[in-house]
Amino acid sequence: MTESLKVWWFKLTSHAWLGPLAIIFTYLVIAKIVDLTFKKVLRRLVKRTSFSTDDELLQFFHWPVVLNVVLLGPLHAIYEINPGGRIEFIATNLIKSIIVLIWMITAFRLVRWITKRKSYFAERFGHLGADMLILLKNVAYVIIFLTGTLVLLSLWQINITPLLASAGIVGVAVALAARETLANFFGGISLFLDRTYKVGDYIILDSGERGEVVDVGIRSTRIRTRDDIIITIPNSIMANSKIINESAPEPRFRLRLPVGVAYGSDLEKVEKVLLDLVKDAPYVEKFPEPRIRYRNFGDSSIDLELLCWVDHPRHKGPATHALIKRIHERFAEEGITIPFPQRDVHLYPAEKADDQN
Structure with missing residues (x-):
């Protein structure tokens, strides 16, 4: 059965006109099978996923793939007929050019679809992400157009060496004239x-x-x-x-507030008062918990730091303002002295000073 089918197919494709028609018809059947595969099989698979990106990508590549298979039929048929000369050159390159144009249009549509997700990139990367997306869209358009044009020119055997040389000269001139702009551009990319x-x-x-x-x-x-x-x-x-x-990796900001207390102060009481007053202070986070760290013995005071976290770096100033007021009020209520730099000066009468000398 298989051998007889092969013989029948060989005789059919060997016919001057029925052969090419049979090849074209075969590719049409294959294209229909591919079409049904996209509609019945792949579409069901992508519907099982929780995101819609794969559904949209399937729509982008559905008809380009089907049309590509359809156009392979006439191309194969022309090679089987083998008319030779200029007719074969024009016919085959015309079909190949249509295939290239189909994929160029598909690439343009794909880039346009990606750039429509501008809000997603702006949310993740800020305004730079949105701007960079627009710039990359234009760059992608240029690359797609130039690549497709070069492929089409090579198909039709048009010499592109002069065009490449001219493009190189123009590129060097533009790079020299806009080197600062390019430096800023690549800095933005980094x-x-x-x-x-x-x-x-x-x-x-x-x-x-x-x-x-x-x-x-x-x-x-x-x-x-x-x-x-x-x-x-x-x-x-x-x-x-x-x-x-200051906002990375977490938006909260650690506040270090230096405080000085007199040498005669009860340090346990000082610590307890400070931790108590910071609990309900504005903008101060409850976690991580505030803490007290004694740093050194100063000239006039025991120096310590109140360490706490504020919810955002922009609240560093208001949080410091509120804490200083609270510390001053509570220390006054609790009898805790905030010393200031002072110096003891001893005065001796002149006669006593002469005796001592």
């Missing part, structure tokens, strides 16, 4: 990939400025200081600077 900071984080720069990141663009980063002054720094500088991110 910040994006490293996720050094994002919008809303509080950072401290090498120069000492501290503020909230309000915008991270492709060219520069802007921070707002506590004086409501906007500082704009090029990304090339930010990428090569030491940056302290």
